[in-house]
Amino acid sequence: DDNEAPRAPLPEPWNEKLSSFQKLLVLRCVRGDKVVAAFQDFVGEQIGQRFIEPPPFDLAASYKDATCLVPLVFVLSPGADPMEYVVDFAAEMNMSKKFQSISLGQGQGPIAEKMMLASMERGTWVMLQNCHLAISWMPRLEAIVEQYDEDTIHKDYRLWLTSMPSKHFPVSILQNSAKMTNEPPAGVKMNLIGSYTPLTDEYLNKSSKPTEFKKLLFGLCFFHALVQDRRKFGPIGFNIRYEFTTSDLKVSMLQLEAFLEKYDHVPYQVIEHLTGHINYGGRITDDWDRRLVMTMLASFMTPDILSDDYQLVPGELNKSPPAGTRADYLRLIHAMPINPHPSMFGLHENADIACAQNETNAMCETLLSLQAKVSGGAGKSRDDILGETAKGVLDVGFKTFELDAVTQKYPLVYNESMNTVLTQECKRFNGLLALVNRSLQDLLKALKGLVVMSEELDKMATSLFNNQVPAMWAKMAYPSLKPLSAWVADLQRRVDFIKSWINDGIPPAFWISGFFFPQAFLTGTMQNYARKHVISIDTISWGFDVLEVDPASITEKPEDGCYIHGLFLEGARWNSETHALDESKPKTLFESFPVIWLKPVPERPKPTGGIYICPVYKTLTRAGVLSTTGHSTNFVLYVELPSTEPCSGLYSQYVETFSAHWIKRAVALFCSLNY
Numbered sequence: 001d002d003n004e005a006p007r008a009p010l011p012e013p014w015n016e017k018l019s020s021f022q023k024l025l026v027l028r029c030v031r032g033d034k035v036v037a038a039f040q041d042f043v044g045e046q047i048g049q050r051f052i053e054p055p056p057f058d059l060a061a062s063y064k065d066a067t068c069l070v071p072l073v074f075v076l077s078p079g080a081d082p083m084e085y086v087v088d089f090a091a092e093m094n095m096s097k098k099f100q101s102i103s104l105g106q107g108q109g110p111i112a113e114k115m116m117l118a119s120m121e122r123g124t125w126v127m128l129q130n131c132h133l134a135i136s137w138m139p140r141l142e143a144i145v146e147q148y149d150e151d152t153i154h155k156d157y158r159l160w161l162t163s164m165p166s167k168h169f170p171v172s173i174l175q176n177s178a179k180m181t182n183e184p185p186a187g188v189k190m191n192l193i194g195s196y197t198p199l200t201d202e203y204l205n206k207s208s209k210p211t212e213f214k215k216l217l218f219g220l221c222f223f224h225a226l227v228q229d230r231r232k233f234g235p236i237g238f239n240i241r242y243e244f245t246t247s248d249l250k251v252s253m254l255q256l257e258a259f260l261e262k263y264d265h266v267p268y269q270v271i272e273h274l275t276g277h278i279n280y281g282g283r284i285t286d287d288w289d290r291r292l293v294m295t296m297l298a299s300f301m302t303p304d305i306l307s308d309d310y311q312l313v314p315g316e317l318n319k320s321p322p323a324g325t326r327a328d329y330l331r332l333i334h335a336m337p338i339n340p341h342p343s344m345f346g347l348h349e350n351a352d353i354a355c356a357q358n359e360t361n362a363m364c365e366t367l368l369s370l371q372a373k374v375s376g377g378a379g380k381s382r383d384d385i386l387g388e389t390a391k392g393v394l395d396v397g398f399k400t401f402e403l404d405a406v407t408q409k410y411p412l413v414y415n416e417s418m419n420t421v422l423t424q425e426c427k428r429f430n431g432l433l434a435l436v437n438r439s440l441q442d443l444l445k446a447l448k449g450l451v452v453m454s455e456e457l458d459k460m461a462t463s464l465f466n467n468q469v470p471a472m473w474a475k476m477a478y479p480s481l482k483p484l485s486a487w488v489a490d491l492q493r494r495v496d497f498i499k500s501w502i503n504d505g506i507p508p509a510f511w512i513s514g515f516f517f518p519q520a521f522l523t524g525t526m527q528n529y530a531r532k533h534v535i536s537i538d539t540i541s542w543g544f545d546v547l548e549v550d551p552a553s554i555t556e557k558p559e560d561g562c563y564i565h566g567l568f569l570e571g572a573r574w575n576s577e578t579h580a581l582d583e584s585k586p587k588t589l590f591e592s593f594p595v596i597w598l599k600p601v602p603e604r605p606k607p608t609g610g611i612y613i614c615p616v617y618k619t620l621t622r623a624g625v626l627s628t629t630g631h632s633t634n635f636v637l638y639v640e641l642p643s644t645e646p647c648s649g650l651y652s653q654y655v656e657t658f659s660a661h662w663i664k665r666a667v668a669l670f671c672s673l674n675y
Helices: 020-030 032-047 059-065 083-092 109-122 135-146 171-175 188-196 201-205 210-236 246-262 268-283 287-298 326-334 350-369 382-395 403-409 418-448 455-465 471-476 484-504 518-533 660-664
Strands: 072-075 099-103 125-129 158-163 178-180 509-511 540-547 562-565 568-570 573-575 580-582 590-592 595-602 611-617 635-642 668-670
Touching (some): 020 032, 135 171, 210 287, 246 268, 287 660, 382 455, 455 471, 518 540, 518 595, 540 635, 580 635
Parallel strands (some): 072 178, 509 562
Antiparallel strands (some): 540 595, 562 595
């Protein structure tokens, strides 16, 4: 439980027995969230502190490493643009009039080539921006650079290139170049400093409503810093990682300035709509993310912000500051902590643990991808381990379902849509199980040299060796983030669920996590109700009732609707005493959720309060894409959970005023975890 776990000594005799690297392995097993910090200490201890401290961005030093034959390459990162640095450096070197740049894209290749050839003769600088957008022209660029002739090229000529990380960028240029990268400001504090540094007192005071302008401008910059930094939390931050930029903030500032001059009063709703739905919302493709952004923005676009006592976000230093000068605001910002508490974003302190675990998992995946395929020493060879793994999965004994027997026992009938759902599930599982068995048998033959090890089998072997689910299986399977061993156990449990349905009849309570396609099951349940009561299915919607019972104790299915179980809650916990959502317990990231009774209700009246509209996803990534069925590949449905948080406004699926506290907490239910 120690916050300094990486540096805490292990119980003896292990503290003396184990090496630094072995201690890392122990830490990986017991405190995954602290592994990145421990790795930094390990690298600093073994090869030096300079390998873990990023060097300051120094364009002049990088320029010295370049020559007329050695290009300078900027590896771009989202939100960072080196163009202004290069323009300023060109002015410093008296090359402003001898500097040209072009942004690559469709049809720009030949123009860029002419520009390069002319610059080689005249000794000027040329900058080719966004090389990753001109994939087809990259081979030509590589040929030009390889044909550089020191005798004919002007010694003052310099080639500057910018590109996002791309597998299509010429490797030869990358190897023989001076490489640089510049990260955008990280953290709420650094973002706010970046927003306020270019401003002047003249700009802050030129509005006819200076107090309102300064207050709302600070709120706008604070909001921008929060949405930028919230992305570090991964899926609990935003379902999709959007590339918000300073341009979004600048446009919002211009609109704020214009509308304060245009109206006699402060048009909060107009500014909120333009900023949330258009300037920032224009990038947002997930409606649940849009709900979150609008909820966050509502805290800043309110008349309350004009009060000096108004709390923008939790924290002593986070009140709406008095209208002051640029220096006053920068003084206040510099007093903020570098690493803000998750509560500043509306998140629970557990979000920091989830963020650290995501970093650890990403780092370990990168390390695994770099692992050599040949083992040395007296241990088991790679092929031996692969053979054991493949046999272990085959020994589980996955057998396909006999569809003829299933359709005979559960025929297609008008009044029972669950029969169709069962048949469809069996077909999907059969496709997956057949592929798993066939590919494993082929791999064992390939390891013995009986068949050729194809590229597909080689990729599968690498995945099995790394305890990962092979891509060919994942393509045919349901969405899952589990490692191979847990995935196989989960598949076994899903198959057993379908088997018990076939053998024992329709279950009284459904393990919703066991379905390949849970949306079909939900539609089937709704269809059963509509046909039973002869009602149009379009007029029916779900009612929700959380039941404090053990799923195993349910012996009869409800008169209408269905009981579902097997969901996990993130961002909150269920309080059985208050029968409502409550704050998570420290260091408990997920909690099993009780049984939910989904009740079809015709012409259901809209709730007026006391609920949180909670999305249900298949996996922890949350984000999904629209499939050919018209459903998301990840989102399943939303459920209304009892909440004691304030609710206001008119009810709708994505309303941002129903339990804003839980919206900022990013509370969601999941069918499956990643372990």
